[in-house]
Amino acid sequence: MSTGLLSGDARVEAAPRFPRKRKGISGRSIAILVFLSICAAFFCVPLYVIVTTSFKTMEQIREGAIFSLPSPITFEAWVNAWDHACSGIRCEGLKVGFWNSVAILFPSLMLSLTLSSITGYALALWKVRWAGTFLFILFICAFVPFQIIMIPLIILSSGLKVYGTIWGIAIIHAVLSMPFLTLVFRNYYKGIPQEIMSAAMMDSGSFWRVFGEIIVPMSGNIFIVVLILQVTSIWNDFLLGLTFGGLGTQPMSVVLANVVITTTGEAAYNENMAAALLTAIPPLVIYFILGKFFVQGITAGAIKG
Template sequence: MNTLSSPLKSGTPSRAHRRRRRTGFTPARLGVYAFLLTAALFFLLPLYVMLVTSVKPMDEIRLGNLLAFPTHFTLDAWSAAWQSACTGLDCNGIQVGFWNSVRIVVPSTILSIAIGAVNGYALSFWRPRGAGLLFGVLLMGAFIPVQVMVYPLVRVLASVHLFSSLPGIVVIHTIFGMPVMTLLFRNYYVSIPQDLFKAARIDGGGFWRIFLQLMLPMSTPIIVVAVIMQVTGIWNDFILGLVFAGTKNLPMTVQLNNIINTTTGERLYNVNMAATILTSMVPLAVYFISGRWFVRGIASGAVKG
C-alpha cells in the first residue's frame, strides 16, 4: 500500500513548481528594478554628460544640447586639460597637480598604514597599560571634524618649519589617517584567535618578531582595505592640501578648482569636464581594480568590532 501521495494527485503544487512561479515578475520585483534603474541613472547620467561634453568642440557646446552625442569628436580638450590649462598664472595643465598628488599620497598612505597596523596590533594583543583609554581617544579622534584642528595644526607646523611644504602635508595626512587605520587593524587582529598569539609567545617570539613574521603576513585583506581607503581619501582631499601643501605642492583637486575658476574670456566647459574626469580617474581605477579584494577584506573581519 502506497502511503505517500503524489503532489500532483493531491492537488498541492510541488516545491519546484512553486519556485518556478516565484521567478516571475511581481510588483515588488518590478519596484526593485525600477529603484535600481533610477539609482543607476542618477549616478551615470552626470558621468555621461561630462564624457560627451569633454569630447565636443565649443561650437557644439554653445548649442545647449547636453545629452546629444558629439558631431565632431575631438580630444583637444583632454590634451589642453593635461598640458596647457591655466591654474592661475601658470598654464602647465593639471599634470602638475597629478604628480603633486602622487608625491603626497604614496608616503602618506604607507606611513599611516604602518603606524595604524602597529597600534592596532598593540591594542588588540599586547594590552598595554591604558589601552582602553587610548582606544577611546582614537575612536573620538576618528570623528573630529578637520576644520576644528586646522588652526592649531597651522601653528604647530609653522613652529617646526614644516608649514607649506611636502613633508608637512604628508605629516598632516598621516596624523588624520592614523585613528581610522588603528581602528581597522585593531578590529581585524581581535578576530584572530588568541591561541595563535600565545603559541608564538611560547616559542620565544617578541613584539616585533610576532608582528612582522606572523601577524603582518596574515593582514593582506585588511591592508588592501586600508590602502583603498587612504588612497581615495587623500587623493580626494581638498581643504588639507589647500591649507598645508603650499603653492608648489598643491594636489590635483586644488589644481582642478583653479582651472575651473580661471577664465580668460570664454569659459571652456569641455576643458573643465576633461580636467574633472582626469582628477577622478585614480580613485575610480583603484575601486575598479581592487574592488574584489575590498569586499574580501570586509568579509574577513576588517570592520568587525
C-alpha cells in the same frame, strides 16, 4: 560548515511561510527594476553629460543643449586639460598636479598604514596600560572635524618646519586618518586567535618580530582595505592639499579646482569636464585592480566580528 550552521539553526517549517514563486515577472520585481534603473540613472545621467561635454567644441556647448551628442567629436579638451590648462601663471595642465598627488600619496600611505597598523596591533594583542582609555580618546578624535583644528595644525606643522612641504601633508594625512584606521586594524587583530599569539610569545616574545613575521603576513586583506580607503581619501582630498600644500606641492584636486573654478574669468566647460574625469581616474583604477580583495577584506572582518 555553513550548511551545518543553517540546518542547526533554521527550522524546516520556516520554508513554506515564504512560498517562492517559480518564475515570471511579478509586479514587485518590476517595481524593483524601475527603482534600480532610476538609481542607476541618477548616477549615469550626470556622468553622460560630463563625458559627452568633454568631447564637444565650445561652439557646440554655447548652444546650450547639454544632452546632445558631440559633433564634431574633438579630443582637444582632453589634451588641453592634461597639458595646457592654466593653474595660475603656469599653463602646463593637470599633469603638474598629478605628479604632485603621486608624490603626496606614497609618503602619506606609508606613514598612515605603518602608524595605524602598529597602534592597532599593540592595542589588540598586547597588554597596554590605559588601552581602553586611549582607544576611547581615539574614537572621540574620529569625530572631530578637521576645520576646527586647522589653524592649530598649521601652527604645529610650522613649528615642526614641515608646513608647505610634501612631508607636511603626509604627516597631517597620517595623523588625521589614525583614529579611524587604528580602530579598523585593532578590530581585525582582535580576531586573531589567542593561541597564535601565545605560540608567538613563546617563540620570540619580541613586539616587533611578532608583528613583522606573524601578524603582517596574516593581514593582507585588511591592508588592502585600508589602502583603498586611504588612496581614495588622499587622492580626493582638497582642503589639506590646499592648506598645507603651499608652493609647488599642490595636489591634483587643487590644480583641478584652479582650472575649473573661475571668479570673473571665462569658463571652458569641455576642458573642465575632461579635467574632472582625468582626476577621477586614478582611484577608479585602484578599485578595479583591488576591488576583489576589498570585498574579501571587509567580509573577513565581518565574520570575525
